[in-house]
Amino acid sequence: MPARQTGRMRASRLVSLLLLLQSRGRMTAQELADELEVSLRTIYRDVESLSAAGVPVYADRGPAGGYRLLDGYRTRLTGLTTEEAESLFLTGLPGPAAELGLGTVLAAAELKLMAALPPQLAERAARIRERFHLDAPGWFHGEEPTPYLNTVADAVWKQRRLHMRYRRWKTPTDITRTVDPLGLVLKAGNWYLIGRSDGDERTYRVDRILGLQMIEEEFERPVDFDLAEFWRSYLERFRSGMFSGEAVVRFSPDGMRALRHLLTPEVIRAAQRNAGPPDEDGWVRTVIPIESIRHAHTELLKFGADAEVLEPRELRDRIVGSAHAILARYGA
Incomplete structure (x- = not known):
């Protein structure tokens, strides 16, 4: 790994360690290691680096000990990166965020947000997280593999056309489509791609994509397309046409x-x-x-x-x- 990239990773970890102590108070070395997914030796070395940089980190000895910041000390290093700010829209859906490749980004965004909150609001936010959890899939829903989800999400974000092989329920079952990906919807544990093909918006289940290639060609997104409104209208049409x-x-x-x-x-x-x-x-x-x-x-x-x-x-x-x-x- 290049030295510059290694340095960025260590700097990011030091900031995360500092924000953890600021938002949660006293934490043991083991708790910090588990949270940051590093070894105890790395935590000891990082704490020494923070102390050398003038950050007032103190170690409390004994069974209830751990590391903490000097009372009243607060850092302003809480600015969110672009990716972290975008990921906040998925804070209630950690599973889907991880599927989209945003798991670590979301964790960093939540940590910075918690550190930036006043103590009273931070306590309320932590209480909500402890007592409420959202599990989107329905009961007995087996998770279908979605190997192309990250590519689809990337194409949606970058407005790149997709050339895909897709398996549908009616004959012919296996088809080929070139689509303009307009959005992704998570419904009852399943991901759906909304894409425009031949001038029409269609819905595709991501787990039924058999092969996929992102084309280095940017399409023009319709200015009047509203993803939420399209999905609501699609569900109405689906339900009305379901019964014969x-x-x-x-x-x-x-x-x-x-x-x-x-x-x-x-x-x-x-x-x-x-x-x-x-x-x-x-x-x-x-x-x-x-x-x-x-x-x-x-x-x-x-x-x-x-x-x-x-x-x-x-x-x-x-x-x-x-x-x-x-x-x-x-x-x-």
Whole structure:
């Protein structure tokens, strides 16, 4: 590693060590080493360097000892770099920040911000961090590998065109596209690229990119493109186009209670909105939207005997066929 780069890294580490002591108070050598991901010997050497530079760092002996700054001492070395300032928009999402290659940058930005805050505000910020945590992915969501995420993010930032091979769900499944990357969206643990191709904005799941090349050609970003507004409109179109028909279903009391665990919010709202009065056994007749006969068959089987499909006939026959097949499989 070049000497100049090594020197910059050490200078950055010394500043980080100083800001840690300023924002957190007394810290042991081991705590500092763990935080900065260096050895204890490096911490001892860095503390000596700070002392030699006139920084009032003191060592308290004993079991509760550690390093601390002289009471009242504060440094003004809290200026954020451009990258650190940008990364602050992801402070609530440490996982996605790391995926975008901004993990260490974000940590440095947070440290500088904490050091710059007055003690009372710094204490409140630390309390919030201790007591609230955001976990964006849904339950049981397996993380899909996204090997091209950093390249996509780089292209979005630099306004560079992307030439990619992509696998979609409809035929032909594997396609080639040249896109102008306009933005990235994280939804339920999945990253989506919003890109313009052939004059239209399209959405691509980053984990379905099969191959990628960033073209050294800068595109002109549409001045009227609003990423948040596009995503809101896209979700509305997606939800409205998701359902192709309806089914008339009877749910038992247990089935009605299980709705929120087994169906999507749109279907749940429709089931509750269209529900008739319960019969003498508590069963409720309602109408729900369905994506397809095949999809509804799979979804409604989850209810077991707590749901009865009345219409359409094809869906009812499929459910009955599955019931007979299950009985035959178990020899009943």
